[in-house]
Each structure stands twice: as structure tokens, then as C-alpha cells.
Amino acid sequence: MPTMLLVRHGRSTANSSGILAGWMPGVDLDEQGGQQAKALAERLRDVPLAAAVSSPLDRCRQTIAPLLAGRPELTLRLDERLGECRYGDWTGRPLAELAKEPLWSTVQQQPSAATFPGPEGESLRDLSRRAVEAAREWDAQVEAEHGADAVWIACSHGDVIKAIAADALGLHLDGFQRISVEPASVTAIRYTPVRPYLLRLGDTGEFAGLLPRRETSAPADDAVIGGDTGQR
Known part of the structure; x- marks a missing residue:
């Protein structure tokens, strides 16, 4: 079965500002995020890739751009x-x-019970369903296109x-806040007819992310909504 490399976008201007970006326009990688994108391309330099897919949001496209620049076939x-x-209604507000x-x-x-407010708000159940699908x-x-070893x-x-x-x-969705993935990290999963195998989780290739995150008004043991901001 193929191996899927799930990459989180590099640190964005919203991450460094402590803002929940969602789908708001004008959110790009910040300077550190740009460096992370280049480092990601270098880390994966020797990994043959059969296909590349992305969220349509700019911060994801900017993250994957350096990697694709060296792979014109993709x-x-x-x-x-x-x-x-x-x-x-939470979009654009400070965490x-x-x-x-x-x-x-x-x-x-209990994230399975959470629906974000407003007409554009999505439930985390719906997020999980469409993401896994x-x-x-x-x-x-x-x-089907590239074979089982892709x-x-x-x-x-x-x-x-x-x-x-x-x-x-x-895991039940209510356990997903136990997982943390930093900016520009790689999570690798291989699906098989028997079960999925988690091969890597939030791998950045360095250990600075293990340091305590910068103090916020949120309890220190809370998960950061939207994902770790990369602030240390």
C-alpha cells in the first residue's frame, strides 16, 4: 500500500500573531515559515514522490512550493x-x-460535540469526516495510478x-486533542486492508519543539485550537 506523508504548513503570520486563521484571506508564511518550507524540501530531497495534494489555502501552497520546484514532473x-x-465567528480572533x-x-x-459558531461554522465531526475521506x-x-509502493x-x-x-x-475524535503536530512537521501513514499504520507523527527532524510553549492566557495543558503555533 502507498505511504502518505501529511505535512502541516510552515509557521504563518497568523501563528506568530496568535490568531485563529481558519479560511481568512491574506495569511501567508512568515519568515520562519518560509525557512521551514525550504528545510522541508531538503529533508524530503531523496524521497521519491508519486503525487502531491494540498489544501487550497496559500500557507499550504507556499509550504509545498520549494519541494515542487525541484520536481517538475509533479x-x-x-x-x-x-x-x-x-x-x-471565531475566525480571525486572538487565541x-x-x-x-x-x-x-x-x-x-469533547471535540465531537463542538460546532463553531456562525453561519460558516463547521463541526469537528464534519472536519474529521471530510479529512479522513x-x-x-x-x-x-x-x-491505482502508481502502484502499492508509491x-x-x-x-x-x-x-x-x-x-x-x-x-x-x-482513536475516538474526543481523543484527538492528545495529538500535537508542529508547523512543517511530517506525519506518515500507510493504509492496508487490515489496518492503518502510523509511521511518523509530527516529525520535524529537530527537538526545539519539545520546549515549553510561550506563556498564554490559556491553561498550559490545553491544546492549541488550529494546531501548535510554533511559538517558543
Whole structure:
């Protein structure tokens, strides 16, 4: 069966500002995120890739661009199902402010019951469903086109990757906040007829991410909505 490399986008301007970006426009990689994207391309330099898929959001496309620059044979394919969670009225607000909202506790403790407010708000159940569906469908397509030994890459977002990893581990969605994936990290999964195998989880190739994160108004043991900001 193919091996799927799930890459989280590099650090963005929203990450470094402590803002929940969601689908808001104008969110690019910051300077560190650009460096992470170049380092990612170097880390994966010797890995043959059969296909490349991405969230349509700019920060993901910018992350994968250096890798694709050296692989003219690859055409990037976009899939909205790999796009960020639609956070509705939470979009664009500071994480420190959101941590005071009653819904924050639900997202932390029982994410399967959480639906983000507003007409554009999405439930985490729906996020998980469409993300896992996209991962498994693309994996099957890659196998059909390139064979069982193919390796392919998908660039997405923190909560999306956590949901896919939780499914691979057989975790209920309420356990997905136990997973952390840093900016520009690689999570590798191999689906088989018997079970998925989680081969790597949030691998960045360095250990600075193990340091305590910068102090915020949110409790230190809370998961960061949208994914770790990369702030240390």
C-alpha cells in the first residue's frame, strides 16, 4: 500500500500573531515559515514522490512550493477537504481571547460535540469526516495510478492532520486533542486492508519543539485550537 506523508504548513503570520486563521484571506508564511518550507524540501530531497495534494489555502501552497520546484514532473492537485476547519465567528480572533469562551472547554474535552459558531461554522465531526475521506480516497487513487509502493504528499493544517492521525490510531475524535503536530512537521501513514499504520507523527527532524510553549492566557495543558503555533 502507498505511504502518505501529511505535512502541516510552515509557521504563518497568523501563528506568530496568535490568531485563529481558519479560511481568512491574506495569511501567508512568515519568515520562519518560509525557512521551514525550504528545510522541508531538503529533508524530503531523496524521497521519491508519486503525487502531491494540498489544501487550497496559500500557507499550504507556499509550504509545498520549494519541494515542487525541484520536481517538475509533479502537478499539485488541490482539495478543499484538506482545507482548514471553518471556524465561523471565531475566525480571525486572538487565541488568548477565544480561550475565555465557554465553547473552548468543549473543544478541549469533547471535540465531537463542538460546532463553531456562525453561519460558516463547521463541526469537528464534519472536519474529521471530510479529512479522513480525502486522505483515504487520494491514497486509493495514488495506488491505482502508481502502484502499492508509491509515496505521496499532502499539505494541510493542524486540526485536519490530527483528525486523520486519530482515525489511523483508532482513536475516538474526543481523543484527538492528545495529538500535537508542529508547523512543517511530517506525519506518515500507510493504509492496508487490515489496518492503518502510523509511521511518523509530527516529525520535524529537530527537538526545539519539545520546549515549553510561550506563556498564554490559556491553561498550559490545553491544546492549541488550529494546531501548535510554533511559538517558543
